[in-house]
Amino acid sequence: MQAFLKGATQTSRPQKDKSAAGPSSEKRAKAVPWVEKYRPKCVDDVAFQEEVVAVLKKSLEGADLPNLLFYGPPGTGKTSTILAATRELYGPELYRQRVLELNASDERGIQVIREKVKNFAQLTVSGTRPDGKPCPPFKIIILDEADSMTAPAQAALRRTMEKESRTTRFCLICNYISRIIEPLTSRCSKFRFKPLADQIQEERLLEICAKENLKYTKESISTLVQLSEGDLRKAITFLQSAARLSPDKEITDQVIIEIAGVVPSKMIDSLLQICLKGTFEKLEVAVGNMVDEGYAATQILTQLHDAILKQDIGDKQKSAIAEKMAVVGKCLADGADEYLQILSLCSVIMQQASQS
Numbered sequence: 444m445q446a447f448l449k450g451a452t453q454t455s456r457p458q459k460d461k462s463a464a465g466p467s468s469e470k471r472a473k474a475v476p477w478v479e480k481y482r483p484k485c486v487d488d489v490a491f492q493e494e495v496v497a498v499l500k501k502s503l504e505g506a507d508l509p510n511l512l513f514y515g516p517p518g519t520g521k522t523s524t525i526l527a528a529t530r531e532l533y534g535p536e537l538y539r540q541r542v543l544e545l546n547a548s549d550e551r552g553i554q555v556i557r558e559k560v561k562n563f564a565q566l567t568v569s570g571t572r573p574d575g576k577p578c579p580p581f582k583i584i585i586l587d588e589a590d591s592m593t594a595p596a597q598a599a600l601r602r603t604m605e606k607e608s609r610t611t612r613f614c615l616i617c618n619y620i621s622r623i624i625e626p627l628t629s630r631c632s633k634f635r636f637k638p639l640a641d642q643i644q645e646e647r648l649l650e651i652c653a654k655e656n657l658k659y660t661k662e663s664i665s666t667l668v669q670l671s672e673g674d675l676r677k678a679i680t681f682l683q684s685a686a687r688l689s690p691d692k693e694i695t696d697q698v699i700i701e702i703a704g705v706v707p708s709k710m711i712d713s714l715l716q717i718c719l720k721g722t723f724e725k726l727e728v729a730v731g732n733m734v735d736e737g738y739a740a741t742q743i744l745t746q747l748h749d750a751i752l753k754q755d756i757g758d759k760q761k762s763a764i765a766e767k768m769a770v771v772g773k774c775l776a777d778g779a780d781e782y783l784q785i786l787s788l789c790s791v792i793m794q795q796a797s798q799s
């Protein structure tokens with residue numbers, strides 16, 4: 444119950460954002476993670492998602508907002524967009540009454556959907572704000588990270604969504620739209636959020652650098668952009684870590700690479716050479732060392748992928764390796780043993796290389 448109510452306040456954020464805070468030995472006021480400090484305050488601040496913002500603004504103006512479904516990769520502005528939009532719609536006073544924000548850290552089983560969401564949805568509301576401005580005569584329930592809701596809980600939402608449509612709009616947010624049941628997706632207008640373009644990310648990062656008075660090299664910013672792969676949250680978090688690590692010095696691409704846990708390219712090259720020409724014993728040792736040194740298997744996988752693409756081996760072999768990479772990626776996501784997975788991938792590379 445407590446967790447549920449907490450969801451309705453403005454300060455509640457998805458858990459993963461909080462984890463970006465890192466150690467906060469500094470003064471309290473300074474301890475805000477930059478991803479929160481530089482979260483877009485209004486819809487117009489949201490970068491790069493022009494189509495989404497344009498359609499959303501039209502819907503907001505017309506007071507005939509449909510149920511919404513935002514989906515797309517992490518750190519592309521989904522949560523920020525809906526928070527900014529609802530804040531603009533209702534103003535600070537009404538926000539608490541009108542907006543219910545629930546994310547994966549809140550209890551969202553079938554029971555909660557049945558009772559709490561229903562209770563919140565049922566109360567009718569008027570069409571004016573305390574400051575006299577008009578506002579839409581409905582409430583908004585934000586179900587962030589909806590892809591982590593169980594199928595029965597999603598199913599329970601179907602009927603609620605229809606029944607309460609007079610007073611309530613839903614905004615579902617997720618990374619994987621395939622994990623949302625069909626009857627729910629068909630009840631919503633879908634908005635896809637794209638990974639942010641390099642140029643846009645760079646602008647944002649430079650803005651933050653200027654505001655935080657950071658010293659940085661040009662390469663460090665392009666490395667950040669390159670490593671974050673369209674995820675602005677990741678880029679900003681790395682930047683803040685880098686700034687912490689070298690408070691008075693210049694931020695260099697070396698610092699960024701270290702923070703991001705990138706495997707040195709020498710290491711990847713030598714692993715690949717062993718796959719192409721070495722023995723299985725050597726391979727075991729090399730993979731073991733890499734995992735022992737603490738490099739994440741997913742990171743090794745990504746870098747091996749890039750390296751393999753550049754290798755001079757046959758297309759058939761490359762495609763067989765790519766297929767194995769997809770399987771390994773899935774196994775790693777499911778929590779399989781890192782050492783065994785990378786070893787099995789390297790074995791396949793070895794086999795394929797011997798055939799080309």
Ligand SMILES: Nc1ncnc2c1ncn2[C@@H]1O[C@H](COP(=O)(O)OP(=O)(O)OP(=O)(O)O)[C@@H](O)[C@H]1O
Nearest residue numbers: 478481482489490517518519520521522523675676
């Ligand atoms: N389009 C954007 N415009 C401006 N800032 C952005 C944008 N996308 C991400 N950010 C920055 O990244 C942070 C995280 O964004 P947000 O929480 O909206 O991502 P999300 O799409 O909800 O990700 P997730 O799927 O992981 O929940 C924001 O606080 C903001 O600083």
Ligand SMILES: [Mg+2]
Nearest residue numbers: 457521522587
């Ligand atoms: Mg989010």
